[in-house]
Amino acid sequence: MTDPLHDPGFFRDPYATYDRLRGAAPVQKVPTGSEGHYSYLVTGHAEARQAFADPRLSKDTARFFAGQASRRNLHPAVSRNMLASDPPQHTRQRGVAAGLFTAGPVARLRPYIEQVVDGLLDGWEPGTRVDLVEGLAAPLPVTVICQLLGVPRDDRAMVSRWSNELFAAGRPDRIDAASHAIGDYMTGLVASARRAPGESLLHLLIQQGDEGPLDPDEVVSLAVLLLVAGHETTTNFIANAVLALIQHPESLARLSRDPDLIAGSLDELLRFDSPVGIATFRYSTEALRLGGTDIPEGAAVLIAPGAANRDPARFAEPHRLDLDRSGAAGHLAFGHGIHRCLGAPLALAEAEIALRAIVTRFPGMRPAVPGEDLEWRQTRLMRGLQALPVVL
Template identity: 70%
Template sequence: MTDPLKDPRFFADPYPTYAKLRDAAPVQKVPTGSGGRHSYLVTGYAEAREAFTDPRLSKDTARFFAGQPSRRDLHPAVSRNMLSTDPPGHARLRALVTKAFTTGAVARMRPYIARLVGELLDAWPEHGPVDLVASLAVPLPVTVVCEMLGVPESDRPLVRTWSGELFSAGDPGRTDAASHALAGFLTDLVAAARRSPGESLLDDLIAVRDAGDGLTEDELVSLGVLLLVAGHETTTHFIGNAALALLQHPGSAKRLREEPELLGRSLDELLRFDSPVGIATFRHSTEALTLGGTEIPAGVPVLIAPGAANRDPARFAAPDHLDLDRDATGHLAFGHGIHRCVGAPLARAEGELALRGVLSRFPEARLALPEAELEWRHTRLTRGLVSLPLLV
């Protein structure tokens, strides 16, 4: 069996592959990469939810790869960040950033986000072609997270470029180089913030670092890198995927224009329908376990696929159908358990305000090319469009 997640058709539409795998078994051993390597892939909803909270599935990548020779050159700020730690270290790091992404904190940011959406949409042509990804889905979350971290405007295009390269599939050298560029940038940004303190989230983290032993310098840089990348990459894909879903379902788009109050309640269904996270970040088994009737030995990679779990008919009836009246709470687009995306409230606010702006101001927007010609990012970790050309 070849790696089922490397078929070029998978990137354009992963759901037939996910369904085929899930129908065979909700948890199964699959080939991944070269050299006869295998992983255990979790595609069932119940099994994915269980796996997200099983302490025998570790996120500590350093522990897994200890002593193994590597041909990769990822910077430690990328390979050993908060996402790749287990308790109690994970809880300590997460507590430092959680307060910036609470529902209350995000509510105070909504006027700024709404104003930014308006400014971005003001630049759209009254009639003609526009790329929703390049002109809205990318700059909105990039600008918000860079503003939160105090990244100068002149550096923000570089941040976006490096972040995109970090997720480039099939080009390890490019990914490794981007990891070093981002880490170097954050190191310089920290130094600049120390020379001229401000009131950004990065300044708060620097204060914790400089006040004692609550944060090491390496952890400070890795948190900054993680916030920069995770703070916008999946939100960009969420906005693009949701916009496309509404273009594919004009009845749903019409209903949201007529009932704008419904949009906030529809976000869970839009996230479930086409999750911006296809396969969650790396886990490995620290001891043997049984999941979904499949025996998983100790010391092997385990991949959890929210994109597959969110289309599991055992959890969501008619899962390939977009239903704005569905109660889609419990979807796994943001993960589950202690590693659930800390920025979920911010992503929801950005997605809601972006979609609201497009729906209200450009009711006649339509695809500028056949749907089959849309280009998708070639990465299994996230699912997102390279561009979404519209005629408005």
């Protein structure tokens, strides 16, 4: 049996594959990666929610790969970050970062986000064709997170390129090289911030680290994580949401008539086409049973929020976009449990502001190419477009 998660058709439309796998079993053993490697894939909603919160499924990848022969050469700031750790290390680091993206700080960011969105859209002319990914979905979140971290304007395109390279499926050499580029860069940025006091998010991390539980390497790794996670998934969120709306023109027209409905539609847009297809790696620290399937100790476990969000056992008519859907907030696009996305409030604010501006300025926006001609990123982790050509 071949790896069902690397078929070219899977990246174009993973939902047929998810339905087939879930129909066989909500948790099952599937071949992944190189010959002879298997993982347990979780595609059911109830099972995914349970797995996200199960302490027997560890995210400590360094511990999992310890002693195994490997040719990988990831920078420690990438391989040993908060996302790849368990309590108490995870609890300690998340405690430092948790207050940075709560409702209050995000609300204070909204005027800046609106300014960035307006600046990006001011150059768009009705009747012209633009790439929504290149013109808005990619630059908006990277501009915001780089501004927060104090990344100089001239470095932002370079940093964004390295971040994108971290998800180059099937190219471990490119991933490793990008990890060192971005890890070394952030090490230097942290050192510069230590020498020049300021009020950026990076300065706040340094201060809290110096006064609290973080060592200097953890400050760097947390900064790298915030930089990468702070824009990659939000880019996909915005682009996937716009694609869903232009492919459902009645929904687009409705939001154009009443943009105040956008905030309440975000959960359904996240559920419908999650920006994360399959969550980052976990493994079982002991034998367990999940969704009727026995998982042995030491097995790789992949949780698929993209599949869980289309589970008919949880969402009626899951393949239909319904902006009035009751219970859409039960989606798992941000994960669940102690590793739930820390930046969810910021992502929601950026998406809401971006969508409001788009539907207000360009209510008649339509696809510039057929859906089957769209190019999707070749990675099972991210569900995102390479480009989204639209006619304004």
